[in-house]
Amino acid sequence: MPSRKKATMFTAAFFTCVCSFVIICVTLATQNWITSEVHLSSGNSSSTVSLTYGLFRGTYQQFIEEGFQLSRDTFQVTDKLNSTKAKSTITAIIVILVLSLLSSLLSSGFTCTNVVSNPYQTFLGPVGVYTWNSLCGIFTLVAMILFPVNIEENELSLELAYGCVGAWQTHIKSEHTYGYSYWIMLVIILLNIASVIIIYFYDHARYSKKKEQERPIENAPKDGILF
DSSP, X not given: OOOHHHHHHHHHHHHHHHHHHHHHHHHHHOOTTEEEEEEEEETTEEEEEEEEEOSSEEEEEEEETTSOEEEEEEEETXXXXXXXXXXXXXXXXXXXXXXXXXXXXHHHHHHHHHHHOOOSSGGGTHHHHHHHHHHHHHHHHHHHHHHHHHHHTSOHHHHHHHHHHOTTSEEEEEEEEXXXXXXXXXXXXXXXXXHHHXXXXXXXXXXXXXXXXXXXXXXXXXXXXXX
């Protein structure tokens, strides 16, 4: 059975891993990744398409310049994209976040195993927790980078606006505001860092204690040696 200290430290790490897993699920499931205001013009009139969407679905509203709402509907993101590059990037982000989800799940399993037992295999101990938490954090960071790249470089919001209202209007400008579904990925990264720090403190304390117990006999008190 693991010591009380080990059980406590790995329980704390297990909690952070589970929180990370839950937040990744929320990130994938919600559509408040970004809100974009795409301004279009056609002849003497202009309109604004307001989009709020995530990786799978979203909603849009179209307003004319006087503020009257012309249309409102929901849409599937990939169905409205004609750009292969934009669609491929969205698919890559989804795959990366699924890998992050699996890494978080494995990390939760490893920490839970260490709460109730002392695994013989080295990789099932702190090394495994370091590995899976690091991968989860890296995958999440890559997803955070790729999404804005898709917005700015591949003009994802403009592509979606054209897909929703038609591509016959001229694009004037776009304004973007990233939502909570995007920013909570920072919390995922911080939770993974917290898990690694917790296990590092445990591993460091265990290593120090082990070295203390393995001190050479010459460091022992002379009275003890004579006895």
